[in-house]
Amino acid sequence: MIGDVYNKYVLDLGCGCGEFTKKVALKRAFTVGIDGSEKMISYASKENAGSAAMYAIMDITKPLPIKSRSMDIVIANMVLMDIPDIEICISEVARVLRIDGIFLLSITHPAFFCSDWAHEDTNPRGYKVVRDYLHEKCEPVSFWGETLHYHRPLSSYFNAFEKSGMCVLSLKEPFQILRRILRTHHFSLILGFHHLLY
Ligand SMILES: C[S@@+](CC[C@H](N)C(=O)[O-])C[C@H]1O[C@@H](n2cnc3c(N)ncnc32)[C@H](O)[C@@H]1O
Numbered sequence: 001m002i003g004d005v006y007n008k009y010v011l012d013l014g015c016g017c018g019e020f021t022k023k024v025a026l027k028r029a030f031t032v033g034i035d036g037s038e039k040m041i042s043y044a045s046k047e048n049a050g051s052a053a054m055y056a057i058m059d060i061t062k063p064l065p066i067k068s069r070s071m072d073i074v075i076a077n078m079v080l081m082d083i084p085d086i087e088i089c090i091s092e093v094a095r096v097l098r099i100d101g102i103f104l105l106s107i108t109h110p111a112f113f114c115s116d117w118a119h120e121d122t123n124p125r126g127y128k129v130v131r132d133y134l135h136e137k138c139e140p141v142s143f144w145g146e147t148l149h150y151h152r153p154l155s156s157y158f159n160a161f162e163k164s165g166m167c168v169l170s171l172k173e174p175f176q177i178l179r180r181i182l183r184t185h186h187f188s189l190i191l192g193f194h195h196l197l198y
Contacts, residue, residue, distance in 0.1 A: 005029035008072040014079030018044025025053035034058040094164035
């Protein structure tokens, strides 16, 4: 989805161990990965020492020490549902992006991630029961250790994009991925392109 990034300035929000940042840097973009976790940034810096990517510790729920209109692309892969407040983060993305910049992100699908499975004799494979979708809430999750998951309906994301001056270029709910993930891992994801409109 990211396309040609040659010579572009790319910021990877919540880059974790920097895998994605490194891949983008290999496509010869000027790439910076930022994360709030000192351990993640230390790991990313050591593991990817040979790559052109740079890494820094930053809290993405606070104003970022990054120049306005300096980035062509901002990425946030599986990050926004992990932070308690998206408004500052999204308005900061709009600020650091150039006028024709793109924000590319993925999140767990809010309709399904927090919903429980139900099974019936007539439908042994089961289905997800969607309840309380419209209410924002925070739940602990434990995949690779305890973290918090912040559930928001899609409208909360779209309202924050709209408020920041961005508009949606594309929203994807990849059928193959959804089908496979819903069967096995109990969650799904959405991907979207967001483009600045001033
Ligand atoms: C699910 S991981 C995704 C990592 C990476 N984007 C990837 O695709 O592998 C979420 C990341 O967001 C980071 N994160 C959570 N809250 C943050 C915050 N307030 N500021 C910066 N990073 C944060 C975590 O440390 C973690 O590395």
